[in-house]
Amino acid sequence: MARLLLAWELGGGLGHAQALTALADALLRRGHAVDLAWKDLSVAGAVLGERLRHPRLRLWPAPVWTATLANMPEPANHAELLFRAGYLDAGRLAGLARGWRTLLEATGPALLVADHAPTALLAARGQPLRRLLFGNGFCIPPAEGPWPAFREWETPAPAQRLAAAETRVQRVCDAVLAGLGEPPLPSLAALYAADERVLLGWPELDPLRPWRGRGPQEGRHWGLPASPPGGAAPGWPDGEGPRVLGYLRATHPAAAPALGALQAGPARSLVYLDGVTPEDAQRLDTPWLRVSAEPIDLAAALPQAQAFVGMAGAGTTLAALSAGVPVVLLPMQAEQLLFARRVVAAGAGVLLWPQEVAAGLGRAVAAVLGSPGFADAVRALAACQRAVAGTGTGTELHAGRPGAPAAAGAAPAADGGPEDPVIAAIARRCEALLEN
Known part of the structure; x- marks a missing residue:
């Protein structure tokens, strides 16, 4: 040990x-x-x-x-x-x-x-x-x-x-x-x-x-490590229509106009709003929007979503893209903006500056939902990266994606399923460093 x-x-x-x-x-x-x-x-x-x-x-x-x-x-x-x-x-x-x-x-x-x-x-x-x-x-x-x-x-x-x-x-x-x-x-x-x-x-x-x-x-x-299980179960607004998952922060300068745009529909949106109280989250709900004060279980919600709206944090954005979901990104600082520019260059999403959100978010969501080019770019990007994940070498298929076998020698996860291959590979590298 x-x-x-x-x-x-x-x-x-x-x-x-x-x-x-x-x-x-x-x-x-x-x-x-x-x-x-x-x-x-x-x-x-x-x-x-x-x-x-x-x-x-x-x-x-x-x-x-x-x-x-x-x-x-x-x-x-x-x-x-x-x-x-x-x-x-x-x-x-x-x-x-x-x-x-x-x-x-x-x-x-x-x-x-x-x-x-x-x-x-x-x-x-x-x-x-x-x-x-x-x-x-x-x-x-x-x-x-x-x-x-x-x-x-x-x-x-x-x-x-x-x-x-x-x-x-x-x-x-x-x-x-x-x-x-x-x-x-x-x-x-x-x-x-x-x-x-x-x-x-x-x-x-x-x-x-x-x-x-x-x-x-x-x-x-x-x-990309798989999204860890845990968080609130996704509770989408009732009805028909596409689902939009959001991860936003209450202190983001564009949070209020973003929620206003999503409240208007016609997509059904579920948003985790970091920094909001449960009472205020409930007051923001409309027939088209549900706001959660708790983090939402990405592993459960992303397979049900057709678009993702976030602040261009690497973890949540990569999780969405890995699940085949195009993104609309609202970066707030340099790290997020740099990353958002890479996503846009790959054709996998749309970037909005804070001053563009009030007038542009509805159109951006409609674009990523309605244009097959975004979904095609996301699928192509995710497919290209399956060779990278879990190895750091680009020579092994990513075993953690749907339809692929578990990584050889992977330890069982806490829920009894196969261990995430990316994390398993990193843990093995840690052990190799400890042995040398």
Whole structure:
């Protein structure tokens, strides 16, 4: 038995927690002990459920940056993204890094699995453990610098600004490492040095694919883990007509106009609205719309849906596409917008800016429902990716999709069915790292 620490530091929503929970399940079934250090413990009850009682699973709060910085421009590259996570000031980042170092010492993992967790990686430098990066493409920057200006929809930021950001972040990292008794980084990209890079999702939809190198140091795309079971059973509005599933957040600037458009029909819509109370959710219901204050069981709902409306979170969007469902995406920040642009380029969905939602959402939903081109693109995209999932090599058929056999040697899942092949392959890779 080995002990592993699964860390989540940056990013929001349920995607990080759900993916790490699936991996924790696979590791626990193999007899290992798992510590979870999560940014947001408020989702733990809903996502982990009875797993919280497991004798070999422990849950910890992740040391995270909570301050809001005023007058900060939108991040132009990954270094500026780290500014918003505490990397402007070595004095304050040192506290977070010391918190992570203390957590590593308290848990004593043989392997750190870092999901958007740069400060966990910083604190782990010089420690006797292996490291595995885990997450969607935006969370794992290119292995070699300089990091790109990723706001491709705008005039590129000046090279001097990008270089200055990297220099400042590396200087901050080096000062923090000195306080931990560790040598400086050889380069800023070395912050994300790891024994393995596990990129979740499909190569064509990797937000940073245009800037990745071709060497093995970049890591591999392992496909999409199946949507974990759990959540509210889908309760669609009564009647006839197509079904539209939605995952939105109450704080999204376009949430109100999006709900207004869906309330008008003619599709029957079921929307999980993160951040709404059950009472307010019920007040939003109309004959065409049902709003849920609880996450909806994607594994149950997506096979019943003909379209999906979301904020371009990688997890839910990839789950919809994998189920053959075209999407309408309402991105709110750079990561989501980059990913949405990849989906649109593949012909699998429509992107709407916040100011376009009130007038355009109804037309966009009608387009993805009425044009066979969207459904054809989704099917073609999903079919191409079955060779990627669960292997990271592109040579093995994805065993987790309908009509395909279970992966060879897959352990049984908690419900007695075959284990998800993507997660099974990643768990086996974790074990290989532990053995070497």
